[in-house]
Amino acid sequence: MGEIFLAQDILLGGVPIAIKLISHGVTDSKQHQEFADEARICATLSQRSIHIVKVTDYGVSDTGEAFYVMEYLEGKTLGDLIPLPVDRFIKITRQICLGLQCAHEGINIDGRNYPLVHRDIKPENILVTSDLILGELVKILDFGVAKLLNLSSAISKNNSNHSNNSFQGTLPYCSPEQLEGGEIDRRSDIYSLGVVMYEMLTGKKPWQPETDYFGAWYKSHRFEMPRPILSANPNLEIPQILQDLIMACLLKNPCDRPQNIAEVIKVIESIKTQHLEARFTAFKSIVIPPTTDSVSNSSLSLSVEKACWGLTWSKDKPIQEIVFPQLVTTGNETVAALSLMMSKQEIQKRGLIVRHNQFIFIGKPYPMLLWVTLLYSRVHVVSPKENRVVSPRENSNKKWLPCYLDMQNQHHLDIVRSLSENDIYPLIFFSLQPPHTCINVLESRIDSRQQQKLKFWLQQINLLPTASSLRMDLSKKLLHEHYQKMRSHKTACL
Template sequence: MGEVFLAEDTLLGGISVAIKFLSQTFSEGKMQQDFAREARICAALSQQSLHIVRVTDYGVSENGKPFYVMEYLCGKSLKDLIPTPLPIFIAVCRQICLGLQCAHQGINIDGKIYPLIHRDIKPVNILVVPDPILGQLVKILDFGIAKFLTTQTTIVTSKSFHGTLPYCSPEQLDGNELDSRSDIYSLGVMMFEMLTGQKPWQPETDFFGAWYKAHHFQPPLTIADVNPNLKLPEKLNDLIMACLAKSASDRPQNLGEVLKILESITTDGAKEKLSLPSTLQPSASTPQVAIPASPAFPSSSSVHSELLPVKQACKKLMWPKDKPIQEIVFPQLVDTEQGSVTGLLLMMSLQNISKYNSSMRCNQFIFVTSPHPMLLWVTLLYSQEFGPKWLPCYLDMKNSHNHKIVSSLAENERYPLIFFTLEAPNFCANVLSSYIALDQRQMLKKWVEQSQSLPASSYLQLSKNLLKQQYQQLQSRMLQYVAASGSIRQSMYY
């Protein structure tokens, strides 16, 4: 459908992005409007599901080619993981279904619900990325693009058809109006291939007519025919064959039905903790939001002994006299026996402090280079009972004091969250810690160095407004990671 380029977003501190230029060239304004509408819907969808690649921008080039900008993900195509071991198969299929289900349920834009059908589900459109919590994180690519390309032609033929023939539903090949059951058919083809390494049909040629005949009239092979040694739960075998039904009414009617069956499968492999092949083990550069699983920490005893002096130093702090007595948050360098560390001071009522004593903590940082270098540091406290508590800090990176604060963050695995009571005498009631992943610390160090050579600007507020826009998107992403972590809870105390 086009070409994909690796690029850097200079406005957001040089982070890597992927830009896809579609092969089709626009010749009229209406096509540009249609593309803008589809791209806007897809961008909104990508903020709703962790399992759909995030779209951050879109437009049309000077020569009329539409493009859209996506997050850059370092992983493997699902095509490269076929055949797939059963435990990984179940985990990957479940995440694919969750992403598709979100799209099929629709996106609310300006009060109207827009359901999306992918129309081109296949292994090369599924990316599997190492993840510190899930083991593997599944991302669906190219949502809505197949629909956009198809709507630009009125007749579906072997020349104008947009899709991938081995994975197309019979109704898609007929050019009929599609619903979610068409994606379920494509999912069935892909699940069959994931387990067996082959497609359910083997037509004589790869031309449109041969695949049309296969999808409409030829029964699919059975998994047992292709691989007699593969022992599958009967429920799973029946599910895949049901997804491959010629008539949409004979398939599962929605992804909820598929998910229910996948989650009911209780093979020994599915019960165990899933692990990736060595080629997909998490690397330091992959996490988008740092929510470490427990293996990322040293043993509890070493954490307590190492960080006890930091807690003791924080407990001695007084609320700064130049700060108002209200619910605010700000960073401050804290002197300890081991040197200065950056702490996050916040004031809350004693009752609210107790609510977040055993909360999950995670963080993320965003940096803009222009018009004025500025960093957004976001800490999230999350309680299953009380929900999220957001702690954002905007730091002017042309300020030398902020350089010291960020440099300290880059040098330490953790920073203290220092809770002061809103009630008099405004004492330090608790100290918690938040972990910073290695890749984030490396990026912070890079940003400090970069900001020193960047020019200052009088448009500091504009940079802050840009970060506020990113903050809204970031909140959704961080909450999705918290939800995806399930029962993993970070409750490490100093």
């Protein structure tokens, strides 16, 4: 019904905005009223929920074309991101539900509340943007075919046609009752949400009709059972309660589905709690895994290892106990590495050590990544006073190696890209005493889940606007606070 343009708000200093202009071919007065209703609905709902696109103005151009003004959002549609891992699925789904819940609670017209049904919930109408607090912020778009319930029983001053039950929506995501043009309510949106959740996890739709015509989709939605989730993606590992929730949303009879979004949110919250507890339990079990790794059985390629041993301490770095990231290049490959300087005695004590790493990213006010490597000695120490062996847990011989990476710096981006592609990086030890040569090379492994995070963050960088370097110190301060909390938590675990 409209075209969307990028524009600038001159009164506010040229900040970017989005303007939706009604299409030239739309001349019907009812469609013009629907366009105005869409603006009013979004403007009202966005005041109550951050998960609905914000509308700030409405008007008519000099040529008589209606338009409304929206916030400009940088991000990707949900359709560009699926399939999703379970933890990201939970975060995004919860936000979608909160936005839908706000819509279903309705808007006030002339002192009376009217619940709303979106009628076109699909991945293309859900935008995912970067956010400093939430990490990812979800926005529901396009209320152009939304329906205000119970409006037909009231006196409508604007003669809106929202009481019309004819089919409107997108075929793969429509409920059976919506396709039939019957009475619909918020449970129709819950059905559409079920299709979206199924697709978010599997990358596929619950049905595979023979054609994309109305009849084929109607047959699927009305008569065919959706494929089991694990048959669509056998490699998925998701809790049974989540599978049951999605299948319940896809039931043919609205009375058999969750009756409101609050029921869906309750299940999502319980899954989130269980998932976090499971991840924390797994994390605690792998923080300090036993290891007997040494240089002789390193999994680094021989060419990389030789290149590391042949390095000299960088002339632009001070002679002191510091750590810095760099790229080590051989004829065949380039890998990220950590170079660190210690006394010979300190390096010699770290023959058999556990290496643990973690990455923390912040996109605003300035994009930065904190790369932390923890060295933890497994050497048992004899306590002379108590005549006993001190266990590694009691041994405080830990070395924290934090590195702050500027994600607008190409060299640092190349380092992060290498870490996302290689599950091992070398630790290159240089002697604090002259001649400051390399006297040890060890390896540190990166968990595959962390590599997935690095790849995602690299994608997010392309979506973020260029930030002023003046904001770098603030981002570094925020990361440092995270780092201190992480140190306290890890120390307690160790």
